[in-house]
Amino acid sequence: MRNRAEARKRAEELVARMTVEEKATQLRYDSPAIPRLGVPAYNWWNEGLHGVARAGVATSFPQAIGMAASFDSGLLREMGETVGIEGRAKYNTSSSLDDRDIYKGLTFWSPNVNIFRDPRWGRGQETYGEDPYLAGELGKAFVEGLQGDGEYMTAAACAKHFAVHSGPEAVRHEFDAEVSQKDLYETYLPAFEKLVKEAEVEAVMGAYNRTNGEPCCGSKLLMQDILRGEWGFQGHYVSDCWAIRDFHTKHMVTATAVESAALALKRGCDVNCGNTYLHVLQAYQEGLVTEEEITEAAVRLFTTRFLLGLFDGTPFDAIGFDALECREHLERADRATAESVVLLKNNGILPLRKDKLKTIGVVGPNADSRTALIGNYHGTSSRYITVLEGIQDAVGEDTRVYYSQGCHLFKDKVEGLGWKDDRISEAVTVAQNSDVVILCVGLDETLEGEEGDTGNSYASGDKPDLLLPGPQRRLMEAVIKVGKPVVVLNMTGSSMDLRYAQENAAAVMQVWYPGARGGRVIARLLFGELSPSGKLPVTFYHSSDDLPSFEDYSMKGRTYRYFEGKPLYPFGYGLTYGDVSLKSVRNGGEPCQGTLCRDLSHGLDLTVRAESRGDSPVSEVVQVYCRPVGSGLAPVNPSLCGFGRIFFEKAGEQEILIHIDREAFQVVDEKGKRIVDSKSVSISVGFGQPDQRTKELTGQEGISFVVERTDAL
Numbered sequence: 001m002r003n004r005a006e007a008r009k010r011a012e013e014l015v016a017r018m019t020v021e022e023k024a025t026q027l028r029y030d031s032p033a034i035p036r037l038g039v040p041a042y043n044w045w046n047e048g049l050h051g052v053a054r055a056g057v058a059t060s061f062p063q064a065i066g067m068a069a070s071f072d073s074g075l076l077r078e079m080g081e082t083v084g085i086e087g088r089a090k091y092n093t094s095s096s097l098d099d100r101d102i103y104k105g106l107t108f109w110s111p112n113v114n115i116f117r118d119p120r121w122g123r124g125q126e127t128y129g130e131d132p133y134l135a136g137e138l139g140k141a142f143v144e145g146l147q148g149d150g151e152y153m154t155a156a157a158c159a160k161h162f163a164v165h166s167g168p169e170a171v172r173h174e175f176d177a178e179v180s181q182k183d184l185y186e187t188y189l190p191a192f193e194k195l196v197k198e199a200e201v202e203a204v205m206g207a208y209n210r211t212n213g214e215p216c217c218g219s220k221l222l223m224q225d226i227l228r229g230e231w232g233f234q235g236h237y238v239s240d241c242w243a244i245r246d247f248h249t250k251h252m253v254t255a256t257a258v259e260s261a262a263l264a265l266k267r268g269c270d271v272n273c274g275n276t277y278l279h280v281l282q283a284y285q286e287g288l289v290t291e292e293e294i295t296e297a298a299v300r301l302f303t304t305r306f307l308l309g310l311f312d313g314t315p316f317d318a319i320g321f322d323a324l325e326c327r328e329h330l331e332r333a334d335r336a337t338a339e340s341v342v343l344l345k346n347n348g349i350l351p352l353r354k355d356k357l358k359t360i361g362v363v364g365p366n367a368d369s370r371t372a373l374i375g376n377y378h379g380t381s382s383r384y385i386t387v388l389e390g391i392q393d394a395v396g397e398d399t400r401v402y403y404s405q406g407c408h409l410f411k412d413k414v415e416g417l418g419w420k421d422d423r424i425s426e427a428v429t430v431a432q433n434s435d436v437v438i439l440c441v442g443l444d445e446t447l448e449g450e451e452g453d454t455g456n457s458y459a460s461g462d463k464p465d466l467l468l469p470g471p472q473r474r475l476m477e478a479v480i481k482v483g484k485p486v487v488v489l490n491m492t493g494s495s496m497d498l499r500y501a502q503e504n505a506a507a508v509m510q511v512w513y514p515g516a517r518g519g520r521v522i523a524r525l526l527f528g529e530l531s532p533s534g535k536l537p538v539t540f541y542h543s544s545d546d547l548p549s550f551e552d553y554s555m556k557g558r559t560y561r562y563f564e565g566k567p568l569y570p571f572g573y574g575l576t577y578g579d580v581s582l583k584s585v586r587n588g589g590e591p592c593q594g595t596l597c598r599d600l601s602h603g604l605d606l607t608v609r610a611e612s613r614g615d616s617p618v619s620e621v622v623q624v625y626c627r628p629v630g631s632g633l634a635p636v637n638p639s640l641c642g643f644g645r646i647f648f649e650k651a652g653e654q655e656i657l658i659h660i661d662r663e664a665f666q667v668v669d670e671k672g673k674r675i676v677d678s679k680s681v682s683i684s685v686g687f688g689q690p691d692q693r694t695k696e697l698t699g700q701e702g703i704s705f706v707v708e709r710t711d712a713l
Helices: 004-015 020-025 064-069 073-096 122-126 132-147 181-188 190-197 220-230 257-267 276-285 291-307 327-340 387-394 424-432 470-481 499-504 518-526 692-698
Strands: 158-162 203-206 236-238 342-346 359-363 400-404 436-442 486-491 507-510 580-587 595-598 604-612 618-628 639-648 652-660 680-686 703-709
Touching: 004 291, 020 276, 020 291, 064 073, 064 122, 064 132, 064 327, 073 132, 073 327, 132 181, 132 190, 132 639, 158 190, 181 190, 203 220, 220 257, 236 291, 257 276, 257 291, 276 291, 327 518, 342 499, 359 387, 359 424, 387 400, 387 436, 387 518, 400 424, 424 470, 436 470, 470 486, 470 499, 486 499, 580 618, 580 680, 580 703, 604 618, 604 639, 604 680, 618 652, 639 652
Parallel strands: 158 203, 203 236, 359 400, 359 436, 436 486, 486 507, 595 703
Antiparallel strands: 342 507, 580 604, 604 652, 618 639, 618 680, 680 703
16 A cells, blocks of 8 residues: 555545535544545644654653754654654554544654754754754654555654744744745755655645745745655645634735635645635635645545555554553663763763762752753653752762752742742752752743743744843852852753853753653763763854844855854764774775765765774764865855764774765755756765864864766766
């Protein structure tokens, strides 16, 4: 049944037996049953961003931005597999009880492959970062894992939000994201294209905003010309929730709900998350849409249901309730947390020695916060382990762990009748009585997230700047001034202004929203049972003063590819406890040094050899960056074009093969076309970017060389 032609034929036969009224009802996200045809009710809305969400207990992975920091495609594939299997377990149990409610289906509206172009965007935590290549590779792996490769799809994935969607949240329902053809095809579309053409993602969700004048859920350019025209997309298209209503209430491109429903359907939106498609029949009666257009949308949707085997018996029917939070899935989540944490600074204090510590202070509003573990679009865990609990469980009876909340997450006091900063004196006392302090600061989904889902009403889920809330800044200064070694753990879904921590703390870790049981893994990292190995999927700037206007969708001055300043922490940066260095880079057995002559029309294969000089297990991320020499169209800085994890169980050498796609050696012109405009390409291989700041922070340089093309331009 993975044969789409066969599935579509069965869908056409079933839909042909429906009345036009019945067909129209099936275009709602909450499609009702058609008993006479044996069609059960089906709710298309489900979420699986980092574990099955909003449907009860399921395995909790780190938030998507943390998964991106792993730079591990295999790990993303395993997360997708886990979501698919646990989604099936929930579907099997709920449907057996005739529970076909929201969040109980097999169509997951994940992943979010929008580009995290501005760190103020609250929903950036849902993405795989600021780089189109990284987002595409990780998104592809997630989709392949979720959908599987069997006779039937395990579950259906959805690439969202198409396209040019990355804040500001407050005006997303009315905003027109104006973008050049170059930026559109170079930055905003590549991840979607990869998911459609290579991963065969089953669904695409449109964005709330307009792009160059057209609402994204009714865009001829995006939906017809590019998605189904240029890319040959065969799956179904879903609107973002109540986005079609915005056509006539916010964007003002239509006058009525009937006209909005007609525009979306004619452009190719098959299922409406919202209620505007309740007007589809009236649009049909008024001659605004044809029965053939209603039929086509219904056929696409039933094709997906047949591909999932929802009208057949499948091997997935045997997946039981015991698959949820099974040992294998929990171990995958733990490994994901371990690979996601990024060590930003270490003056040598880490890893901590348990046998040398009599007292440990754990301080901060996120130290014992369950909310800070999970990020947004999360499920429910049967157990939560905060950072405080993880440290308490990890140390022996001879080590005393002191704790203070230190301050409220954002309010000036914890107790309503207290003075301002009413918990800081306790935090200072904890620091005074501790050998080392673990200071847990950051945000959670109430301060950054989606408009409407967050308590951050003043910024609609976005951040006004990159600063930690005032109470946390005062707490950090007070604790560090005590003079004890302080390890700062920043728990956010985005980059922050960590200059004070970088300058004054003994160590700094970016731990994102690490998953429901993340505190246990963080403790293992702190005490050296595991080595940090994550890399930043976003640039950490000094402050928001480094950034262009939030409303400006041009890529000039944005992300590591176009930023011309000096970042606090660069994209791709992250330290480990190990001592790993590059030994060589080869192509076809020949060392890559100086200038090579190669045919790049089919890409380039690099064999990278690295050496670990430590006896403990360690993992590193090999990164490859390239830039056409002398190109006037390439991004300002070299772009990521390949990556892979390399593991060492002990001291020794390991090799990894990295393939560079030929598209990496092309550039995008002002018309959005991919071309070759340079005879040679500069390539750099290392554990981070080939930029000055990375060299300053790591003390390492990669291996760089130039390839002169022998194929025709």
